[in-house]
Amino acid sequence: VSGEPVFAALSDPTRRTLLTRLSDGGPATATQLAAELPISRQAVVKHLEALREAQLVTSAREGREVRYTVTLEPLADAVGWIADVGAQWDSRLAALQSQFSAPRSPK
Amino acid sequence: MELGKAGRETVVIHSVERELLLPGAEPNEAWESVTDTERLGDWLGGDVDLDPAPGGEFQIVFDGTEEERTGFVEEIDPDEHRFAFWWRRPEDELSTRVEISLEETDEGTLVRVVETSPMATLDLIGIPLPGRGAQGPTALALAVA
Numbered sequence: 001v002s003g004e005p006v007f008a009a010l011s012d013p014t015r016r017t018l019l020t021r022l023s024d025g026g027p028a029t030a031t032q033l034a035a036e037l038p039i040s041r042q043a044v045v046k047h048l049e050a051l052r053e054a055q056l057v058t059s060a061r062e063g064r065e066v067r068y069t070v071t072l073e074p075l076a077d078a079v080g081w082i083a084d085v086g087a088q089w090d091s092r093l094a095a096l097q098s099q100f101s102a103p104r105s106p107k
Numbered sequence: 108m109e110l111g112k113a114g115r116e117t118v119v120i121h122s123v124e125r126e127l128l129l130p131g132a133e134p135n136e137a138w139e140s141v142t143d144t145e146r147l148g149d150w151l152g153g154d155v156d157l158d159p160a161p162g163g164e165f166q167i168v169f170d171g172t173e174e175e176r177t178g179f180v181e182e183i184d185p186d187e188h189r190f191a192f193w194w195r196r197p198e199d200e201l202s203t204r205v206e207i208s209l210e211e212t213d214e215g216t217l218v219r220v221v222e223t224s225p226m227a228t229l230d231l232i233g234i235p236l237p238g239r240g241a242q243g244p245t246a247l248a249l250a251v252a
Contacts, residue, residue, distance in 0.1 A: 085123045085203075085222050093127040096150035096218065099140055100129045 009054035014039060015047045019056060022070045029065040122223045130215040134188050137209050137216040141190050142183065159183050165192045178202070 009015055017037060022028060025036075030048060034041035048068050051057045057068045129137055140146045148155035153169035163180040178194035181204065188209035195202045203224045210217040 081201075081224060082123055086125070089123060089125040089220050089222065092150055092152060093125055093218070093220065095152065096140060097127060097129065099146065099150060100132050100137075 009050050009056055012047065012050070014043070015051055018044065018047055019051060019070060022057060022068060027067050027069040029062070029067050031065060033068075122221060124219070124221045126220075127218045128212070128215055129218060132216045134209045134211045134216045137218060138185060138188050141188075141207050141209070141218075142185075165194060167194070174198075 010019070018033060018039075021033060021037065028036075030041055030044045033039070033048075034044045037044070039047075048057060048059070052059055052068070055071060058071050059066045059068050061067075140150065142157075142159060144155045144157050147157070148167065151167060151169075152171075153167045156164065156166040158164045158180065161180055161182055163183075165178045165180055166175070168175045174197060176194040176196060178192055181191040181193060183190050189206065190208070191204060191206040193202055193204050201224060203222050206219075206221045206223075208219050210219065
């Protein structure tokens with residue numbers, strides 16, 4: 001997944017609100033989201049479509065409605081980065097600590 | 108695409124923060140470990156080449172892997188004990204910012220490291236990730252423009 005569509009999709013505060021709602025409250029239809037949030041159903045559908053193009057949500061038809069679910073693939077890289085970089089600094093700081101706990105070697 | 112510029116918008120960015128207390132150490136002594144290329148390279152785990160001025164080159168070749176990262180110095184302030192630089196990972200060309208700062212405390216010098224990935228900013232917006240709980244692997248920094 002390229003970062004650019006994700007980036008563009010998330011640049012809009014309404015879309016971030018929708019994504020947060022879908023993440024916190026679970027899958028929902030545009031009608032449900034429009035009822036909960038101060039956004040028209042038409043606008044909700046438009047924003048959900050942008051999120052879907054960025055692969056941040058998936059959609060599944062349910063009768064006459066479409067249900068939207070958050071997907072994690074674009075977010076997984078972020079979690080991996082945080083874990084990797086955190087582990088690297090843990091080990092570097094341990095090495096820094098040993099500079100101070102070990103007797104200083106003459107330069 | 109500009110980041111975090113829009114009024115009161117809140118953007119969560121990838122950020123890793125670590126702290127280390129060096130008991131009994133003076134800030135000036137710790138500052139040497141942060142800015143002397145040999146001592147810095149020793150704990151970063153590689154050979155560091157550094158032009159210690161804003162805009163100066165920063166380079167490290169990691170021991171073992173020979174991975175080379177290049178970047179530049181953003182700030183190096185011996186009075187505030189703050190050193191910020193950017194480096195770029197060769198494998199994905201991701202540029203990140205590292206800030207190392209020192210704070211004098213009663214117990215010793217507190218070293219704080221923050222590595223931030225502004226370019227990857229918006230694919231994380233503070234959504235709790237299922238299976239990881241709200242606390243996540245580390246704190247996510249909240250940058251309010």
